[in-house]
Amino acid sequence: MRDEFCFLMEYDLQWFAKDGNGGEKTEPATAKKLQDARNEGQVAKSQELNSALSLIALFLMLKVFISSIGESLFRNFYVYYNKIPDVINDSIGGMSAYAASVIINNTILVIVKILAPVFAIGFTVALVSNIFQVGWKVTTKPMRPKFSKLNPLNGVKRIISKDSLFELLKSIVKVTLIAYVAYSAIKDHQNELFLLYDIPLMQVILLVGTIVIDAGLKISLVYLLVGIADWIYQKHKFKEDMKMTKQEVKDEYKNTEGNPEIKGRQRSRMREASQRRMMQNLPNADVVITNPTHYAVAIRYDASQYSAPVVVAKGEDYLAMRIKDAAREHQIEIVENKPLARMLYANVDVGEEVPPELYQAVAEVLAFVYSLRENR
Structure with missing residues (x-):
């Protein structure tokens, strides 16, 4: 006879949760979360695109102005x-250091003036590219020190992650493509490169500059x-990272708009x-106009207080029944007029006067x- 064993194990169901905020992140990010992320400097931006546009602008400018710059x-x-x-002659009189510094300063100033347009463009x-990608928003929060970045465990997680693997793959592809394009561009001029020793210096510089600029553009x-x-x-x-769980959406709504249950109870x-005040004013009504089952509107007219009849109470279905019961209790006349009851219920709020277009119909009922x- 084989023994049978029964093992009882206790499981914590939280182990099976996707995250600690109420389940899997399936909901699109709300406008508030996107704005908060923007204020924190978290945006969808590609530095590669900025670098590429800057390089294109640089080599195009060099291609156009290389002759004047050179x-x-x-x-x-x-x-x-x-x-x-x-400077050498001045060194005999002890002025070599001063003269050399003047020449160096002037040389640096000239180089800066020549290259300033290149750096400005x-x-x-780069500025236009950033604005195109994320718009204009100045924030210093990304520059603030965060002690969590000093945590070695977080550093290991950042190194061994899906994002780091993607960046590695992107770098490999980028270097491979650039190396291939650079090799192809230089190979097209290989015959000219063998003639560098036989041509004047100026032509060598122009040839090398042309090769470098063409390769740079490609x-x-x-x-x-x-x-x-x-x-x-x-x-x-960025869109996937900003997604929220259903619980996060609910919590954000509670924090911004208030708890819907509490607001519902308040309403x-x-x-x-409002209904209690309305029912308290009902005994002052002169007539209750009914649908007869769905709507009931109580009208009062006092020429000493109002210039027109006033709606003191109105209701639909169950509230209409209560208004009619209260009217019978206080011996208020109940008149059935379906079109008038509907018009009054839909267009006149409690405490408002009857509009002029309904004067005639209400006057006939009051008469x-x-x-x-x-x-x-």
């Missing part, structure tokens, strides 16, 4: 190179494709208080009620 550099090079003998393109265009693909991925990733109490009272 001419300026060479001209200033000859000017300051010819001043070296003066690069900065402008690399930049390939880099642009990588940047566009990365931008699309970053937007998709119910306000409605009950009928007053005649009944006189006969009695």
Whole structure:
């Protein structure tokens, strides 16, 4: 006979939860969460796209202005190179350090003036690219130190993660494409490169500059494709990261709009208080106009207080029955007029005067009620 064993194990059902905030993140991010993330500096942005556009602008500018830039550099090079003998001669009088510093400062200033447009265009393109991707929003929160980043466990998690693997794969693809494009661009000029020793220096510089700029433009265009693909991925990733659980959506709604249950109870109490006040004013009515089953509207007319008849109470279905019961209790006439009851219920609130277009119909009902009272 085989023994049978029964094992009882206790499980914590929280082990099977997707996260600690009420389940799997399936709901799109709310406007408030997106705005909060924006204020924190969390946006869908591709740095690759910024770099690609900046490189394209740089090489295009070099292609257009390389001749003038090169001419300026060479001209200033000859000017300051010819001043070296003066510095050597001044060294006999002890003025070499001062003269050398003047030449160096002037040289740096000239280089800055020549290259300033290049850096300005690069900065402008990078700024426009960022604004195009995420809009204009200045925040310093991403620059604030966070001690959580110093946690080695968090660092290991960032290194070994899906995002880090994607960045590694992207870097490998990027380097491979750039290397292939650079090799192809230089290979097209390989015959010209063998002639570098046989041509003048100026032609060598122009040839090398042309090769570098052409290769740079091709690399930049390939880099642009990588940047566009990365931008699309970053937007998709940001959208997925910003998703919320159903519980998070409910909690946010409670924090921003208030607890819906509490607001519902408040509306119910306000409605009950309004109905109580309405029923207290009902004994002052002159007539109750009914549908006869669905609507009931109580009318009062006092020429000393109002310029027109006033609706003192109205109700639908169950409340209409209560109004009719109260009217019978206080011996208020109940008159059936379906069109008038519907018009009054739909267009006149409690405490408001009857609109002029209904004067005639309401006056006929009041005249009928007053005649009944006189006969009695």
